[in-house]
Each structure stands twice: as C-alpha cells, then as structure tokens.
Amino acid sequence: MFNKQRLLTPGPTPLPESVRLALARDMIHHRKSDFENIMFSVQDRLHELFGTSSPVLPLACSGTGAMTAAVYSLFRPGETVLVVNAGKFGERWGEIARSRGLKVVILDVEWGQAVEPQKIADMLAARPDISAVLLQLCETSTGVLQPVREIAAIVAKTDALLVVDGISAVGISPCPMDEWKIDCLLTGSQKGLMLPPGLALIALSPRAWQKAESMSPGCFYFNLPRERDSLKKGQTLFTTPVNLIFGLQASLDILLEKGLRDVYAKQWAMTMLVRAGARAIGLEMLAKNDYSWGVTAISLPEGIDGGKLLQVAREKYGVCMAGGQDRLKGKIVRIGHMGWVDWSDCLAALYAIDRSLQLVGGYSAARDYLETAMAAYNLALAGQPGVLPDSAQVRS
C-alpha cells in the first residue's frame, strides 16, 4: 500500500491520461465519415512519425502480425532473405521467413552487440540471390540499436529490400524512413506510441510497393495493397480497432506537439540517466555501444538470480521491469524507458535495482548513484538533443 505500481517494461508502457480517456470513448461506426476524417488526420501525422510520404497502414494485430504482414506480402516462397540475428526478435524474423517458405541466410551477431554494416555489404556482394535484409532497429531483447542508417545506405545500392522492425524504436529514436531509404518500416502500438497493444503500423517504399503489387500475399488477413486502397477512403480493409485509433490521435497529439526532436532528446537523456545510474551502482550494460534509446539491458553479477531480483523489485518497490529472454534468462534486467515514462520513473527503477541487489545478493548500498544519474540526464538534455549515439559525447 506504500507503493504506486510503476511499469518500466519495454512494452507495454504506461498510458497518458489523454490516451486513457480516448480509449474510453464510446464507439462510433468505422465505415462512416466521422471516423474516416479521424483516419485522415491521423494519417497526416503518421507520415511525420515515420518520416515518409508513403501511406502508413494501421493493422489490427500485434507487432508480430505486422512482421508477418511484411514477410508474407513482400516475398514469394523460395526467395532468399538475409536475417540479422542479434537477439530474440532477430530469431523471430527467421521463423517468420521460414514459415513463408523462404530460404533464410542468418547473419549471427553476439547478443548484446550490433551488426557490422560491412558484413551485410559483403554478404550482399557474395550472394546476389538475396532479395532482402531483415533486421531490428532496436533489438528489444538486448537493448541494442542497430546501425540502420549505415545499413540502409548499403542496401539501397543493391536490388535487395531493407525491412526494418521498428517496434521498440519508432517514436523513441530517429528513423526517418524516406531519408534513410528504408523499404519497409513497421511498429506496434504499445511502445513509443504509449498505447495498449493491438494496433500495428506498417509503411512501404515505392520499390517495396512495386514488389508487393507483383504478387498475391501469403495470408488473407494481411493484404497490404488492399489495405492501401481502403486507407484512401479513410478505412481499413477489415474492421478497424476503433478505440486504438482514438488513442493514437491522443498519443500523436503528445508526441508531435513540440516535435519529435524533443521526444528523442528526452529518450536519449533517459538512456544516459539509466546507464550512468546503473554504472554508479557498479553494474555493466549488456550493450556496450549502439544502445537503444528506449530499453537498457543491465547485466547482473554472477550468482544473482534475475527472476528473484525482479520479483523483489515488483513486490517491495512496485517497479515492474523485464528480465532476459531465452539464453539471457536470469542474467539481465531490462529497464523499459520508453513511452509514458520520465526521469522520476527511471530513478525508481534504479533505486529498486540497488535495493533488490542488497536483499537478493547481500550487496551493500550504492552511494550517490541517483544524483549521478540525474546529472547525466541533465547533461544530456543540455547537450545536443536528437543526435545519434555514435556522435554523442555524454556516454561515459
């Protein structure tokens, strides 16, 4: 009863009040002009969010549904794709591609590391049969931000398409689709967009549209060309998740009010806060470089049971964070600092981690780590907002 519950998982994230009120709106019919007008106004702003002039299609599904839509709409069975496997969601690209009957070339990357763009260039040069590169912008399972800008510059020089899972990244760190030359960008509602899960967004480049139109999609439910035709009328092909569109209106109001640059600056500053605070506690990050602006994976000391630590953090301090998945299970704690999360929530997470380490592992209390964290946050905010991690000097 002394604690509020704080959600700091890498999705779903807490919801702003205006979004919650929008979700509670009474229903209207999705095939009438009132709703179509909402769809048009949302569409205008989604172009800004995605950095594209292509239509941004809303789909009634989770993020994995949008990944399925991409693979089943863009590739025919028998085609070869290159999948960057740097974590659990890279693995998922491979699973989806195989389920579509694609030949999958895996580029394995150590979990916690980013892929080297040159390796992709080499593989594309060696294997001209590869018709696409599939990867994550943010690999949610490791907290790594992939160098998509550099990779896109490489892939754009070839005939291959670049398909980017932006689920934990869109609205969190920059990913201007058209400027970077991404062929397919998708996201889910429960991350940077601060909505409940259940809505996905996907956009294709002109050359990806050309490919999608040349074939019949592999799954009836995911028909992107017909979705695009519906969107021209302010509709979706099948029944629209109406109240998530209401919520999306409200969430775009927040994200675009001051502009995305400020959103990214806040995300970057929270990333600095969490990293500085965790280091001051004496912990190391899983991602040494190229780290996500929305989720930080912290390696736990040998002998600490990650599951137990998360349980103590939740039950004693009301802070809900995520653990590791698959081979990282029990070994890391992931703080989601995306969506409707601010500096104070991050401090709560750091405090809960420090206290739980004492209770679970017998560690002594860290000192000054909360102040150190806030100093890093303030320094980041005062610095260059919106710059990419590679050029940020506030890392250490």
Add this chain to the structure above:
Amino acid sequence: MFNKQRLLTPGPTPLPESVRLALARDMIHHRKSDFENIMFSVQDRLHELFGTSSPVLPLACSGTGAMTAAVYSLFRPGETVLVVNAGKFGERWGEIARSRGLKVVILDVEWGQAVEPQKIADMLAARPDISAVLLQLCETSTGVLQPVREIAAIVAKTDALLVVDGISAVGISPCPMDEWKIDCLLTGSQKGLMLPPGLALIALSPRAWQKAESMSPGCFYFNLPRERDSLKKGQTLFTTPVNLIFGLQASLDILLEKGLRDVYAKQWAMTMLVRAGARAIGLEMLAKNDYSWGVTAISLPEGIDGGKLLQVAREKYGVCMAGGQDRLKGKIVRIGHMGWVDWSDCLAALYAIDRSLQLVGGYSAARDYLETAMAAYNLALAGQPGVLPDSAQVRS
C-alpha cells in the same frame, strides 16, 4: 444538438460504462502473474459463453483474422471445403479458403434465405472428398440465422469438420458448441461482447484440434496449437491486447451476471420489437424466416435511396444504422440490435426510419407502430425466453 448519437449498426456496438472504464485502465505487463490471473478467470467464463470445455483462444485481430486463423490452421492446400454462400460473409469464407489454396465447393443460397440442411447432407454424401463445411451462424449482411444446430447434427455423422463464424451471434443467440457438435466456433469483440473491435475468440473441438496438430499452420501469426500452449500459462503467443482483455472481464460480468438465458431472451424480444415495428410501418423484412436475434435487415420500398435514408436518419435523428452491402447496397437498412442496445434504442431506430421515409420518399407517417413494437417486445419477454425462432409463436 437536440439528438444524442445512437449506434445501431451490427457491430461495432455501443459500450457499457463498466467496459469503457475497464478500457481506460492503466497498462500492466502481460507476462506477469497479475495479468495471467485475469486471463484464467476470463477463460473460465468463456467456456460458458461458448458452451464448450475446449480452450477459447483470444487472438489480437478482427473477426476476419479469426476466420483466417481457422482456415489456415485446419486445412492444407488442396483440400476441398464446402462453403455456404448466403451473403457477404459467406463469400468471405470462400475468398479465405481460396487464398489458402483449397478447392471450394460453393452452396449458393439466395441472400435473405437460410440454407436447407438437407442440401448439405446431400452434398456431403455426393462428395466424400469434402473435408469441412464453412458457414455463418448469423449472416450479418442479410440478418439470417442459419440452422446450425440441424446442420451440425448432419456434419457430425461424417468425417467433415463444421466451422462456424459466430461473429454476429455469440452472446446474442444460443450456440452451445459442445452440445451442438461444432468443430470450430469463432467470434469478434465488437458484437455481442460489447467491446471495441480488435479481439477475436476461437475454439476448436477435440477432432478439430487433432487435425490442427497434424499440420503446420499456413500463417505464422495464426498458430492455434502454440496459442493453446500459451493459454495454459495464462498468456497469448504474441503480445496480448491487454485493455481489451480488461474490457472482456467487464463485459462477461454483465453477460453472465444473470445468465446467458436472460441475454438471449432480451435479444429475442428486441428482434420481435423491431420486426413488429417495421411491419407496422409497412415494411417487409429481408429474412422471412430464420432471422438473426441481433441484426434485422429491412427491405426498402422501390424508389427509396437507402443511402439517403440512412443519412437523414443519422443527421436529423442521431441514429446510425447500416445499409446493404454489395448486391444489397441501397436496397435494405440493417438495424443492429446487439450488444449494449435496449428497447428504447430500437424505438429510436424505428422512429428514425419512419420519419426518414417521409422525408426521403414522401410517405405518410405510420400510426401506432411504436406501441405495436413495444407490445411485441413485452409479449416476447413474457413468453418463452431463449427458445429458437422456429418454435416461437410471436413472429407475426
């Protein structure tokens, strides 16, 4: 400003206040025990709603997603299925089946009529290669309720599976899956369940599960065996539409508080209300017999522009109803009296129709039709609730 807006479309339906407040709840994490406990409690009650002891799987998609999940999980390319085509959603079964590479035998039924069960028996006898019968319980486009009970008794004697789209029927009229021997029953959230769209539910019989387990599903996103494994842990395979599950809790509270029998009795009585009122206005129903308990399609007199009538009803009287689809476009008006709709909403719809006929078609005002409608409602409520239309004597 004089009118409240009333939504009487056959989905989405208005939302009860408790559902709206549930939808507005702040987010919790879907992989934690708090949420898993909610999923377990919801599951117990879904067994009652579906009349089955099989798991009722929640999917993050529209109703068409669940139809896709059924076809892609139960059939291999090359199999033959029998599709009852009695309206737009029967057509959709055919489209989905063809997209999966199935051979589709169409049993065409005049739009507005129910299928004759004997015809299905004959076709199954003549074509032993047919591995399933696919149909709607309620064909939303025509307001017809198919005789699924009789059909199920026929199909159960064969090796074929019976796949029933219950989207506009579950929670509206009886469909006890196990008792009737239905092999696959599915629904969407925005109809009898009084929720926003975006959640679908699907259940399989033991013999359908056996089939599903013998094959690999045709679409990565719709993997029913893996969904079932997740549900055992109180989870969904991919990210759960958390706030629709909150809403589902609230809606099942309403539906099951007094028992489904009372819900069906109310639905039946509203059906009688609408039919009696429309007849008293001088209109005929599209479905002469075997009519849905949740949507009534009313044929418009020659020369009346259905689109214009609906527009007047909405703009002048605040009543939003649906028109005809495809070959019925402009020719019918469909009153959705399902979900969070009561007798007074139905009166508003009848009044709006009568007034709009005067304004659009120059008809003179009907007399006593509202009282006639209410008398039919009260008679139905006082009669045998929950009986099937065939045995109801209050039809005329």
